Amino acid sequence: MSSGQPVPQNPYPQQPQPTGPYPAPPPKSNTGLVLLIIGLVAIPVMLVCGGILVALLLPAVQAGREAARRMACSNNMKQIGLAMHNYHDAYGSFPPAYTVDESGQRLHSWRTLILPFMEQQALHESIDFSKPWDDPANQMAANTMIPAYACPSSAIDPTMTSYVAVVDPSAVMSGTDGIKIRAILDGTSNTIMVTEVASEDAVPWMSPNDISMPAFVNMAASGRGNHPGGGNVLFCDGSVQFMTENTDANVRSSLVTRDAQD
Incomplete structure (x- = not known):
C-alpha cells in the first residue's frame, strides 16, 4: 500500500555493462625474450674471450714472477758473498770448502763456517765441529x-741448499785450504766461487758436498736449472751475474780457476 511518500532514489546506480564490441588487448612485448636470447649468446662469447685474455696474460704474469724470484736468488747470493768477505776480514782468507778430522773424513761445509756472518751466531755456537755434520749431536742444527x-x-726441502761452491785444486774453493784474495791472480771480479744448482742437485746445507769443476762445466748439458736459460753465479768480489746455459765450456772453466796459468 502506498503511503503517499515519494520513493527515494538509489544513491548507487548500477553502471551500464558494456555489450561489445570489446577493445583488442595491447600487443605483448618481445623485449624480455630478445634480452634472454642475447644473454644466452653473449655468455659463451664472454667466456671464450675471457679465456683467450687469460691465456694471453698468463705468460706475462709468470715471467714477472720468475723475474722477481731470480732477483731474490741474486740477493741471497750477494748475502753469501758479503759473509765470505767478512769471514776473510776476520780470518785472513776465504773459508775452506770443507773441514776434515784427523783421518781426512769430511766434517763440515763452508756454509756452516760462515754462519756468524749470516746473522746465525747462535746456530753456529750450537754445532759440535769436532763431529760430522750428520752426527746426532748436530741433528737440530x-x-x-x-x-x-x-x-x-x-x-x-727447507734443510737443503741450491748454492754450492765449485771445488777444484785450481779454484778459490780448493778443499781444506782457505784461499787469500791476493792468491786470486785472475782478479776477484773474474773468478767464480759459488754457483746455484737445480733442485735435483741440491744438497743438505750443512753437508760438506758441493760441485766439482767437470760437473760445473757440464751443467748446461744436463738441461736442468732453477731459472729459464741459465743460473746465477757468485764471483769473488761479491758480485752476482746470470750465466746463460749456452756459455762455452772453456769460458766456464777459465772463470773458476784463480790463475789462468793453472
Whole structure:
C-alpha cells in the first residue's frame, strides 16, 4: 500500500555493462625474450674471450714472477758473498770448502763456517765441529732452515741448499785450504766461487758436498736449472751475474780457476 511518500532514489546506480564490441588487448612485448636470447649468446662469447685474455696474460704474469724470484736468488747470493768477505776480514782468507778430522773424513761445509756472518751466531755456537755434520749431536742444527741458502725458484726441502761452491785444486774453493784474495791472480771480479744448482742437485746445507769443476762445466748439458736459460753465479768480489746455459765450456772453466796459468 502506498503511503503517499515519494520513493527515494538509489544513491548507487548500477553502471551500464558494456555489450561489445570489446577493445583488442595491447600487443605483448618481445623485449624480455630478445634480452634472454642475447644473454644466452653473449655468455659463451664472454667466456671464450675471457679465456683467450687469460691465456694471453698468463705468460706475462709468470715471467714477472720468475723475474722477481731470480732477483731474490741474486740477493741471497750477494748475502753469501758479503759473509765470505767478512769471514776473510776476520780470518785472513776465504773459508775452506770443507773441514776434515784427523783421518781426512769430511766434517763440515763452508756454509756452516760462515754462519756468524749470516746473522746465525747462535746456530753456529750450537754445532759440535769436532763431529760430522750428520752426527746426532748436530741433528737440530742440520734441521734448521736458512732462508738465504735456498733459491726461491727451486722446489727443495727447507734443510737443503741450491748454492754450492765449485771445488777444484785450481779454484778459490780448493778443499781444506782457505784461499787469500791476493792468491786470486785472475782478479776477484773474474773468478767464480759459488754457483746455484737445480733442485735435483741440491744438497743438505750443512753437508760438506758441493760441485766439482767437470760437473760445473757440464751443467748446461744436463738441461736442468732453477731459472729459464741459465743460473746465477757468485764471483769473488761479491758480485752476482746470470750465466746463460749456452756459455762455452772453456769460458766456464777459465772463470773458476784463480790463475789462468793453472
